Amino acid sequence: MKKPPQRLCIYPKDIVRITGKSERFSRDLIQRIRLKLGKEEHHFITIEEFCNYVGLQEEKVKELIRD
Template sequence: MPRICLYPKDVAALTGRSYDAAKRLLRQVRQTAGKPAGALITVQDFCRFTGLDASEVSAALNHKAK
């Protein structure tokens, strides 16, 4: 089953940022999306914020999980 939620470890691997920087980025994405603290961030939310291609991010995320 393909993953649709991102965690700081995923963002760090995708962007090359540190784990702490990835947490800050996810916090910014969550605030921009209007989600409450602790809400899950989807690939779509992340890509809308960063401008990355959702299909590429999803492929990288799901390929890594195998």
């Protein structure tokens, strides 16, 4: 049986599901992560980068955002 493909990127809706905060908060958080990492506006944020920034375990986050 094939494993479903895993995403690399995290989106505001995922952060809403993880934190329970608003979508606006989630967009702002992604923007703050981009600025800290020196990424441009069109660059994506990976799940790993998100986890490192907020201090959560990557495996637990992946469980919560599984589609």
